[in-house]
Amino acid sequence: MMIHHLSLPLKKEITHKVVPVAASAARSWALCIGDPGFMQRVQSERPDRIMVVSSIHSAAKILRDQLHLDVKPAYIICNLGQGKPADLAKHIRSLNGLVDIPVFGYVQNLTPELKQQIRAAGGIDNVITGETSADDFASIRDQAIRIRSLAKGAAGEAIAKVRKAPAAYLNRYVKRGIDILAAGTGLLLLSPMLLLIAALIKLESKGPVFYISRRAGQGYRIFNFYKFRTMVNDADKQVNNMAHLNQYDTGDKGPVFFKISNDPRVTRLGSFLRNSSLDEIPQLLNVLLGHMSLVGNRPLPLYEAASLTTDNYCGRFMAPAGLTGLWQVKKRGKKEMSVEERISLDIEYAKKHTVLFDMWILASTPNALLQKDNV
Amino acid sequence: MKKTILIVDDSVHIRMLLEAMLQHKYKVYTAEDGLSAMMWLAAGNVPDIIVTDIQMPHLDGWELISNLHNNLLYNDIPVVVLTGVSLHNVNFVHPNVVHVINKPFDPRDLLEKIGQQFSNPQPVSVTG
Numbered sequence: 001m002m003i004h005h006l007s008l009p010l011k012k013e014i015t016h017k018v019v020p021v022a023a024s025a026a027r028s029w030a031l032c033i034g035d036p037g038f039m040q041r042v043q044s045e046r047p048d049r050i051m052v053v054s055s056i057h058s059a060a061k062i063l064r065d066q067l068h069l070d071v072k073p074a075y076i077i078c079n080l081g082q083g084k085p086a087d088l089a090k091h092i093r094s095l096n097g098l099v100d101i102p103v104f105g106y107v108q109n110l111t112p113e114l115k116q117q118i119r120a121a122g123g124i125d126n127v128i129t130g131e132t133s134a135d136d137f138a139s140i141r142d143q144a145i146r147i148r149s150l151a152k153g154a155a156g157e158a159i160a161k162v163r164k165a166p167a168a169y170l171n172r173y174v175k176r177g178i179d180i181l182a183a184g185t186g187l188l189l190l191s192p193m194l195l196l197i198a199a200l201i202k203l204e205s206k207g208p209v210f211y212i213s214r215r216a217g218q219g220y221r222i223f224n225f226y227k228f229r230t231m232v233n234d235a236d237k238q239v240n241n242m243a244h245l246n247q248y249d250t251g252d253k254g255p256v257f258f259k260i261s262n263d264p265r266v267t268r269l270g271s272f273l274r275n276s277s278l279d280e281i282p283q284l285l286n287v288l289l290g291h292m293s294l295v296g297n298r299p300l301p302l303y304e305a306a307s308l309t310t311d312n313y314c315g316r317f318m319a320p321a322g323l324t325g326l327w328q329v330k331k332r333g334k335k336e337m338s339v340e341e342r343i344s345l346d347i348e349y350a351k352k353h354t355v356l357f358d359m360w361i362l363a364s365t366p367n368a369l370l371q372k373d374n375v
Numbered sequence: 376m377k378k379t380i381l382i383v384d385d386s387v388h389i390r391m392l393l394e395a396m397l398q399h400k401y402k403v404y405t406a407e408d409g410l411s412a413m414m415w416l417a418a419g420n421v422p423d424i425i426v427t428d429i430q431m432p433h434l435d436g437w438e439l440i441s442n443l444h445n446n447l448l449y450n451d452i453p454v455v456v457l458t459g460v461s462l463h464n465v466n467f468v469h470p471n472v473v474h475v476i477n478k479p480f481d482p483r484d485l486l487e488k489i490g491q492q493f494s495n496p497q498p499v500s501v502t503g
Contacts, residue, residue, distance in 0.1 A: 089419075110447055119419065121419055125417055126445075126446050127448055128447075140445055147414075147434070151414050171481035216482075219391075220397075239408070307480060309479040309481070311478065314388045314389055315388035335456075374394045
């Protein structure tokens with residue numbers, strides 16, 4: 001093992017005096033692995049005390065010995081010109097107790113290939129090159145020391161692909177099974193009535209049988225949402241002229257919802273379909289196609305959905321989109337239901353939905369369908 | 376090969392939403408703050424783009440961006456800032472930041488901007 005003495009002789013101190021120094025000052029000493037020429041350049045003004053060793057192996061040995069005494073360098077810097085960065089990182093990071101010590105690499109020129117190698121190997125916090133100035137190095141060093149010491153204090157590194165618990169999968173498959181069975185059977189049984197309604201819609205006013213809109217469901221998945229048409233054909237184009245009738249008070253900011261009591265655009269048949277909620281039945285098709293579930297949060301028109309993508313509100317998109325849901329059951333038909341209340345019920349559902357909870361909501365839905373207000 | 380996106384946001388719901396939206400097209404990783412993001416990078420992971428919030432505990436978005444910028448290993452990673460903090464009054468010019476999007480945001484807008492960055496990369500200026 002070869003030890004150079006640069007700005008301060010360290011060999012003696014390591015065994016005798018380094019302990020209190022290392023514990024008290026962040027920049028007490030640094031470990032330099034390999035040719036240390038560059039250290040003099042980047043350390044011109046206020047040199048850190050540097051211990052220089054010639055190889056990774058000697059470095060590892062020294063670190064092991066020192067760690068035993070609970071003495072750590074403030075940072076480690078390694079000339080990468082001589083070895084493979086992967087080896088260095090592996091060696092150093094494998095030593096317990098060094099997680100909070102930044103490791104820097106030095107290369108004269110950082111080629112794209114070398115950069116790729118170093119990044120993929122991991123364990124190296126930053127790289128300095130022949131162009132790094134003393135000031136640059138000081139800020140690189142301080143930033144890395146700060147990150148590493150913060151990391152030591154943080155509870156854990158919550159980096160992961162989001163994984164769901166097995167119970168969540170079971171719940172999802174059972175829910176999907178029930179959806180397919182119920183929606184399939186429902187469509188089949190109701191088909192004569194659906195054909196009749198379709199014919200009546202065609203007879204009453206010009207336009208298509210279905211009203212198709214783009215809605216955002218679970219995970220903001222956007223899909224075609226089917227309803228029987230209950231309004232005159234160009235109803236959507238009239239929305240802008242009717243903003244003053246909106247029953248939701250939204251102000252300039254915040255969630256945007258649009259709903260009008262006794263909307264003049266609704267046809268007579270449409271009014272009946274809405275009151276009886278028969279206009280919603282085509283959504284069984286959405287359920288069958290997997291866009292929606294029987295129970296969930298209402299899939300929202302895109303202008304409404306986009307207003308809910310904030311930290312506080314966007315939890316509502318975690319639940320499946322549904323024909324019926326918690327807020328319909330709890331508050332349907334009451335004018336005083338505020339947007340906030342509605343979203344918080346959506347979020348509540350997203351947090352705790354299970355197949356059993358769904359059953360309860362389904363069972364409570366018929367009552368909720370008897371609406372008092374034409375909305 | 377699928378491009379890799381790192382989402383950095385302290386809101387679990389935003390992380391889940393973005394993951395749900397992006398996972399069909401991209402390989403998505405999430406971090407709950409800038410510190411976890413830095414540690415994830417240091418462990419040998421390299422995303423093709425980072426989408427980060429600004430207000431976060433431990434290490435906020437500003438610090439994360441500054442750390443990336445000062446790091447020769449990561450200063451070429453483009454960053455999309457997605458924040459509830461209104462940045463209208465901030466003179467927000469940073470070499471690594473290719474887009475700033477305010478919450479609430481239209482997810483289609485974010486998807487489009489990420490797609491744009493991959494198909495027609497806006498270079499981040501790499502300084503030594």
